Amino acid sequence: MSLIEDLRGAIGANGVVAGGEAEPKHFGDWHVPMRQGELPAAVVYPTSTAEVAAVLRYCNEHGIPVVPQGGLTGLLGGATPVEGSVALSLARMRRIEAVDVAGATLTAEAGVPLQAIQEAADAAGMLFGLDIGSRGTCTIGGNASTNAGGNRVLRYGMAREMILGLEAVLADGTILSSLNTMLKNNAGYDLKQLFIGSEGTLGVITKVVVRLHPKPSSLATAFVALPSHAALLEFLGRARRELASTLAAFEALWPDFYHLATHEHGCRAPLPEGAACYVLMEAMGTDQERDDAAFASLIERALEDGTASDAVIAQNLREGREMWSLRDSVAEFPRTFPHVGFDVSVPIVTVERFMADTRRAIDGLHQGLPILWFGHLADSNLHICVRLQKDGPGKKAIDAMVYGCVKAVGGSVSAEHGIGILKKPYLGYTRSPAEMEAMRRLKVAFDPKGILNPGKVF
Ligand SMILES: Cc1cc2nc3c(=O)[nH]c(=O)nc-3n(C[C@H](O)[C@H](O)[C@H](O)COP(=O)(O)OP(=O)(O)OC[C@H]3O[C@@H](n4cnc5c(N)ncnc54)[C@H](O)[C@@H]3O)c2cc1C
The missing domain is CATH 3.30.465.10 (Uridine Diphospho-n-acetylenolpyruvylglucosamine Reductase; domain 3)
Known part of the structure; x- marks a missing residue:
C-alpha cells in the first residue's frame, strides 16, 4: 500500500491530500516559502487527538518526517515542510x-x-x-x-x-x-x-x-516624546512604579521609524518630529476615573520636570487605535523599505550601547545604511529593520553583524518568534553548549527516531 492509502486507512479519505495536489499554502510559512524541491508527500487534516496519534504512530513506524502546521504565520520557516514529509495541519481541530x-x-x-x-x-x-x-x-x-x-x-x-x-x-x-x-x-x-x-x-x-x-473596564493610551535615551529609561521606571499592574504596553519607536510611518504610510503624526525617541503607552484597569487620573498625572509630571518633551493622551478609542495603527504600520514597511528584520532581546540597561554597537557594525559593512528601531522595550524586546539595497550588503552579512552584537551584550537572538530554520546558525550565540546538549538529549528521549519537525531549531 502507498503512504497516501495507508494514511487514508488511518484517518479517512477526507483527511489526506497527496503533496502535489495540496493547497500551496501548506508548502511554506509566512516568510519561508517552499524550499527548492522540498515538497511534502502528503498533507493530513486530522479531526481528533486519536487521529493525530494514528498519523504519528504510522509515520514513526515508517520513519516519515512530520511537520506540524497551525496558521502558518510563523516567520522563521518552522512549519515549512521538508522533502517527503507529512505536513500535519490542525485546521480541522477548531472546537x-x-x-x-x-x-x-x-x-x-x-x-x-x-x-x-x-x-x-x-x-x-x-x-x-x-x-x-x-x-x-x-x-x-x-x-x-x-x-x-x-x-x-x-x-x-x-x-x-x-x-x-x-x-x-x-x-x-x-x-x-x-x-x-x-x-x-x-x-x-x-x-x-x-x-x-x-x-x-x-x-x-x-x-x-x-x-x-x-475584562478591564478602563483604557488609557498616550503617545509621548522623550528627549534622550536616559529619559526613556527613567520614564519606563516611573510608569512601572506609578501605574503598577495597569501598565499594559510600553512600545518604543525611534525617529526613523516614526518618519517612515508618518510620511510614507499615511499614519497621522500624533506629535511633531524631532524627539530622541517616542513611546506608545497603554494602561488597562478597573476604575476609569482613578486610572485616568494616575495616567495623566504620570505624564504631566514627566512634562514638568523635562523627562518627557511632549505628549498627547488619546481622547477616545478612535484616537487610541490611530496610535496603534502607527505602530502596526510596520507590516507594510517591506513595500517602501525592503529590509532584513530582527526580533531580538537585550538587557534593558544595554539598549543604548547595543544600538550604538550595531550602528557601528553595520557602518563597517556599508556606511550610513538606514536602520529602523522599535520594540516592546519594557520586555527587553527590540525589533530592527536594516535596509536591503542593491549596492549594500546581503542578508547573511547583516545577520552575522547584528547577532554578533546581540551576543556581545548577553541578549537573545530570538525574543518572540523562535528559531525555526532561519535562526539555527545563531542559536549558540544565546544558548551554551551545555544547554544545547540538554536540548538534544530531550529531543532523543521524546522522539528517538527524529521524525518530528526535523531540521528545525537545532
Ligand atoms: C503580521 C504578523 C504579526 C506577528 N506578530 C507577532 C507578535 O507580536 N509576537 C509573536 O510572538 N509572534 C508574532 N508573529 C509570528 C506568528 O504569528 C507566531 O509565531 C504564531 O504564534 C504562530 O502561530 P501559527 O498557528 O501561525 O503557527 P505556524 O506558523 O503554523 O507554526 C509555527 C511553529 O509551530 C509549530 N506548530 C504549529 N502548530 C503546532 C501544534 N499544534 N503542535 C506542535 N507544533 C505546532 C510549527 O511546526 C512551527 O514550528 C507575527 C506574524 C505575523 C505574520
Missing part, C-alpha cells in the same frame, strides 16, 4: 470545548484561531491576554508551540504564562494529556512546559487550557 468563568479557564483544540479564543473569552465577560498582529490566522497550538509574545506581555506574560494545561501527542503516538485547570499544581515535572516554545520538535499539541482574566 472551543469549554469556557469556565468561575475557574477563569478556556479549553480549546489546537487549531482554534487566536481571535476566536479572544472572542469567546469576551462573550463570557472575560479577557484572554494574548494578542499578536496575526490573531485572525494564527492558532492557539501555534502560539503555544512558539511561546508567542505580542502586545500585552508586560501585563499578562508570554503564552507560557497563560497556559495551564496542554495535551500533546508524542512521536510514537502516545497521548500525553495534562489538561490541568488549576493555577497551582506542583505534582512532579510540569511536562507541558516542554512543548511550549519547542516549535513542534517534541510533540504535536492537540489541546490547551488557557487562563482568562477579568
Whole structure:
C-alpha cells in the first residue's frame, strides 16, 4: 500500500491530500516559502487527538518526517515542510470545548484561531491576554508551540504564562494529556512546559487550557516624546512604579521609524518630529476615573520636570487605535523599505550601547545604511529593520553583524518568534553548549527516531 492509502486507512479519505495536489499554502510559512524541491508527500487534516496519534504512530513506524502546521504565520520557516514529509495541519481541530468563568479557564483544540479564543473569552465577560498582529490566522497550538509574545506581555506574560494545561501527542503516538485547570499544581515535572516554545520538535499539541482574566473596564493610551535615551529609561521606571499592574504596553519607536510611518504610510503624526525617541503607552484597569487620573498625572509630571518633551493622551478609542495603527504600520514597511528584520532581546540597561554597537557594525559593512528601531522595550524586546539595497550588503552579512552584537551584550537572538530554520546558525550565540546538549538529549528521549519537525531549531 502507498503512504497516501495507508494514511487514508488511518484517518479517512477526507483527511489526506497527496503533496502535489495540496493547497500551496501548506508548502511554506509566512516568510519561508517552499524550499527548492522540498515538497511534502502528503498533507493530513486530522479531526481528533486519536487521529493525530494514528498519523504519528504510522509515520514513526515508517520513519516519515512530520511537520506540524497551525496558521502558518510563523516567520522563521518552522512549519515549512521538508522533502517527503507529512505536513500535519490542525485546521480541522477548531472546537472551543469549554469556557469556565468561575475557574477563569478556556479549553480549546489546537487549531482554534487566536481571535476566536479572544472572542469567546469576551462573550463570557472575560479577557484572554494574548494578542499578536496575526490573531485572525494564527492558532492557539501555534502560539503555544512558539511561546508567542505580542502586545500585552508586560501585563499578562508570554503564552507560557497563560497556559495551564496542554495535551500533546508524542512521536510514537502516545497521548500525553495534562489538561490541568488549576493555577497551582506542583505534582512532579510540569511536562507541558516542554512543548511550549519547542516549535513542534517534541510533540504535536492537540489541546490547551488557557487562563482568562477579568475584562478591564478602563483604557488609557498616550503617545509621548522623550528627549534622550536616559529619559526613556527613567520614564519606563516611573510608569512601572506609578501605574503598577495597569501598565499594559510600553512600545518604543525611534525617529526613523516614526518618519517612515508618518510620511510614507499615511499614519497621522500624533506629535511633531524631532524627539530622541517616542513611546506608545497603554494602561488597562478597573476604575476609569482613578486610572485616568494616575495616567495623566504620570505624564504631566514627566512634562514638568523635562523627562518627557511632549505628549498627547488619546481622547477616545478612535484616537487610541490611530496610535496603534502607527505602530502596526510596520507590516507594510517591506513595500517602501525592503529590509532584513530582527526580533531580538537585550538587557534593558544595554539598549543604548547595543544600538550604538550595531550602528557601528553595520557602518563597517556599508556606511550610513538606514536602520529602523522599535520594540516592546519594557520586555527587553527590540525589533530592527536594516535596509536591503542593491549596492549594500546581503542578508547573511547583516545577520552575522547584528547577532554578533546581540551576543556581545548577553541578549537573545530570538525574543518572540523562535528559531525555526532561519535562526539555527545563531542559536549558540544565546544558548551554551551545555544547554544545547540538554536540548538534544530531550529531543532523543521524546522522539528517538527524529521524525518530528526535523531540521528545525537545532
Ligand atoms: C503580521 C504578523 C504579526 C506577528 N506578530 C507577532 C507578535 O507580536 N509576537 C509573536 O510572538 N509572534 C508574532 N508573529 C509570528 C506568528 O504569528 C507566531 O509565531 C504564531 O504564534 C504562530 O502561530 P501559527 O498557528 O501561525 O503557527 P505556524 O506558523 O503554523 O507554526 C509555527 C511553529 O509551530 C509549530 N506548530 C504549529 N502548530 C503546532 C501544534 N499544534 N503542535 C506542535 N507544533 C505546532 C510549527 O511546526 C512551527 O514550528 C507575527 C506574524 C505575523 C505574520
